[in-house]
Amino acid sequence: MSQLVTENRLASPDDFYEALIDTHRDLSAEQSAMVNAKLVLLLANHIGDMDVLKDAMRIARQGV
Amino acid sequence: MLSAYSYPKFPYVQSEEQRTGTVKRHPVVVVGAGPVGMTAALDLARKGVPVVVLDEDDTVSIGSRAVCYAKRALEVWDRLGTARRMIDKGVVWKVGKVFHGDSQVYQFDLLPEPDHKIPAFINLQQYYLEEYLIDDARKTGLVDIRWKSRVLSVKQQDGSVLVQVETPDGVYALEADWVIACDGAKSSIRKMLGLDFVGEVFQDRFLIADVVMKADFPAERWFWFDPPFHRKQSTLLHMQADNVWRIDFQLGWNVDPEEEKKPEKVIPRLKAMLGEDTEFELEWVSVYTFQCRRLENFRAGRILFAGDSAHQVSPFGARGANSGVPDADNLVWKLKLVMDGLAPDSLLDTYSDERVAAAKENLLNSTRSTDFITPKSEMSRTFRDAVLSLAAEHPFARSLVNSGRLSTPTTYVDSRLNTPDEDAFAGRMVPGAPATDAPVETADHGAGWLMDTLGNGFVALYYAGSEPVPAEVADAMAGLEKGKVPFTWHVVTDRRRDAGANALVDVNGRFAERYDAKPGTVYLVRPDQHVAARWRAFDASKLNAALNRAIGL
Numbered sequence: 001m002s003q004l005v006t007e008n009r010l011a012s013p014d015d016f017y018e019a020l021i022d023t024h025r026d027l028s029a030e031q032s033a034m035v036n037a038k039l040v041l042l043l044a045n046h047i048g049d050m051d052v053l054k055d056a057m058r059i060a061r062q063g064v
Numbered sequence: 065m066l067s068a069y070s071y072p073k074f075p076y077v078q079s080e081e082q083r084t085g086t087v088k089r090h091p092v093v094v095v096g097a098g099p100v101g102m103t104a105a106l107d108l109a110r111k112g113v114p115v116v117v118l119d120e121d122d123t124v125s126i127g128s129r130a131v132c133y134a135k136r137a138l139e140v141w142d143r144l145g146t147a148r149r150m151i152d153k154g155v156v157w158k159v160g161k162v163f164h165g166d167s168q169v170y171q172f173d174l175l176p177e178p179d180h181k182i183p184a185f186i187n188l189q190q191y192y193l194e195e196y197l198i199d200d201a202r203k204t205g206l207v208d209i210r211w212k213s214r215v216l217s218v219k220q221q222d223g224s225v226l227v228q229v230e231t232p233d234g235v236y237a238l239e240a241d242w243v244i245a246c247d248g249a250k251s252s253i254r255k256m257l258g259l260d261f262v263g264e265v266f267q268d269r270f271l272i273a274d275v276v277m278k279a280d281f282p283a284e285r286w287f288w289f290d291p292p293f294h295r296k297q298s299t300l301l302h303m304q305a306d307n308v309w310r311i312d313f314q315l316g317w318n319v320d321p322e323e324e325k326k327p328e329k330v331i332p333r334l335k336a337m338l339g340e341d342t343e344f345e346l347e348w349v350s351v352y353t354f355q356c357r358r359l360e361n362f363r364a365g366r367i368l369f370a371g372d373s374a375h376q377v378s379p380f381g382a383r384g385a386n387s388g389v390p391d392a393d394n395l396v397w398k399l400k401l402v403m404d405g406l407a408p409d410s411l412l413d414t415y416s417d418e419r420v421a422a423a424k425e426n427l428l429n430s431t432r433s434t435d436f437i438t439p440k441s442e443m444s445r446t447f448r449d450a451v452l453s454l455a456a457e458h459p460f461a462r463s464l465v466n467s468g469r470l471s472t473p474t475t476y477v478d479s480r481l482n483t484p485d486e487d488a489f490a491g492r493m494v495p496g497a498p499a500t501d502a503p504v505e506t507a508d509h510g511a512g513w514l515m516d517t518l519g520n521g522f523v524a525l526y527y528a529g530s531e532p533v534p535a536e537v538a539d540a541m542a543g544l545e546k547g548k549v550p551f552t553w554h555v556v557t558d559r560r561r562d563a564g565a566n567a568l569v570d571v572n573g574r575f576a577e578r579y580d581a582k583p584g585t586v587y588l589v590r591p592d593q594h595v596a597a598r599w600r601a602f603d604a605s606k607l608n609a610a611l612n613r614a615i616g617l
Contacts, residue, residue, distance in 0.1 A: 005460075006457075006458040006459055006460050006461075007459050007460060008459060008460040008462075008463040009460065010460070010463065013460075013463040013464050014429075014432050014464075014466065014469070016464075017432070017436070017447075017451075017464050017466070018432055018435075020447065021435060021443075021444050021447065024441065024443045024444065025441075027443070029442055029443065032441075032442075032443040036443075059454075059458070063453055
């Protein structure tokens with residue numbers, strides 16, 4: 001069983017963050033929500049491990 | 065008042081050329097007596113060049129302004145002999161803490177390794193810093209600072225610049241071979257030349273307050289996102305000299321800056337943060353907006369732009385003065401070689417190339433920090449808040465938290481002054497990198513630092529380790545020392561007992577470690593302490609070629 005990695009794995013976190021924000025540039029709130037939903041689905045499929053995904057979903061819900 | 069700085073008032077003196085109505089020619093005129101202008105003037109004077117500095121005011125910076133001075137700027141000032149006073153007066157720090165709400169989410173250490181002469185950062189009110197630079201520049205006897213002198217126009221002529229200056233006695237003209245424009249973000253010289261200064265304006269305002277108080281916060285940079293005392297905005301706290309604390313409050317865009325500066329608005333904000341019972345006094349308050357923009361080229365003929373006149377960044381990351389001082393550091397040795405006829409005029413184009421590259425790096429970092437602190441859209445804010453809420457528990461999110469990526473020096477990776485590596489090396493000392501420090505001992509001065517032996521002219525370092533120095537190395541180096549381009553060399557050795565007069569003893573192996581040096585390794589270091597070239601084995605013709613390349617020949 002794989003574990004969700006929460007240590008940093010990004011070579012350049014600032015590059016990633018900038019690209020993420022740029023992905024949403026000039027979109028309405030509704031469009032942005034759609035982009036995020038598609039992003040989650042794409043990444044979930046890439047990860048492909050139900051235990052890892054469940055762990056991530058649990059953490060994401062915390063404190064919201 | 066617990067403390068009060070008394071601002072010096074420098075006397076206006078009418079210049080002889082204005083009094084006699086003669087137009088005099090000067091080698092260099094610096095416009096602006098701020099940190100960058102005074103660094104350039106002091107560096108020129110240390111190289112024997114007389115300088116006229118024109119400044120429209122007659123005192124130092126009002127308020128603490130830049131506050132944070134980074135290692136590299138301090139190393140430049142140390143080369144010029146002024147850093148000791150700054151470090152002694154300033155507050156030395158290297159730890160930053162980031163809070164979200166009332167809990168700490170992240171902490172960083174800006175200089176985690178030992179054995180450096182100069183600290184990661186100091187905090188010091190800009191007025192002290194300017195006072196020390198002005199004081200040291202005057203002591204050289206070569207810097208003629210003319211207060212209450214406003215530049216009205218500049219005109220590039222064949223081989224010089226004609227400058228019209230307005231003083232309390234009227235208008236006079238002077239000629240300069242070279243003008244260094246350090247006249248700030250609102251540079252009037254830039255406007256006179258009609259140069260574009262484009263970039264991004266951020267829709268946010270910050271209140272800055274210098275507060276005098278006895279407080280027991282540590283000497284650390286503390287940054288809050290959404291603190292309980294200032295909801296939905298951010299706050300930054302820095303300790304300065306004389307019990308003065310610098311506090312920055314984010315205000316948002318839709319506020320009236322004049323209203324926000326009033327004590328009746330500022331004091332309740334401070335009380336909410338510091339507690340009702342903390343006694344404090346307000347020394348200085350200002351409201352600022354910020355922009356990220358730069359000139360396309362820092363050179364316009366015989367006029368060279370340095371500091372905020374050339375590039376303006378947001379304050380997060382302390383990249384303003386800390387990138388302006390390296391501008392001066394980069395420019396002055398090149399200008400001196402060109403003035404002496406030892407390097408081609410095109411060497412000055414590399415000033416712009418190298419410092420534009422640095423400005424791009426600073427603008428990128430400062431823009432990213434600003435986007436995190438001041439999100440431009442709802443979605444950007446949501447991501448920012450998600451990062452913060454994950455950061456306390458999940459390490460990956462901490463590396464995304466951006467409260468300012470603090471100033472680090474630029475490596476001129478693409479500079480044409482570098483000689484590309486032919487040999488394999490590990491570590492950070494690539495051609496173009498700022499040299500890093502190491503403890504060394506010398507026969508003359510005992511325990512000291514590598515950085516004290518670098519700079520001003522070119523320096524070659526021959527690492528002998530525990531082996532002797534071949535005669536051909538010493539002969540070739542001695543030959544270069546006789547050349548017109550300022551050049552010295554040092555042997556770096558492990559053998560304290562038979563170390564020669566120019567030897568640096570690598571007392572604890574830090575040099576070998578940080579420079580990945582093995583017996584026979586040679587480094588060539590520029591007058592601004594950046595690496596120009598390196599090899600695994602000494603070759604006199606390669607060293608000579610690298611030296612020529614580094615001066616643009």
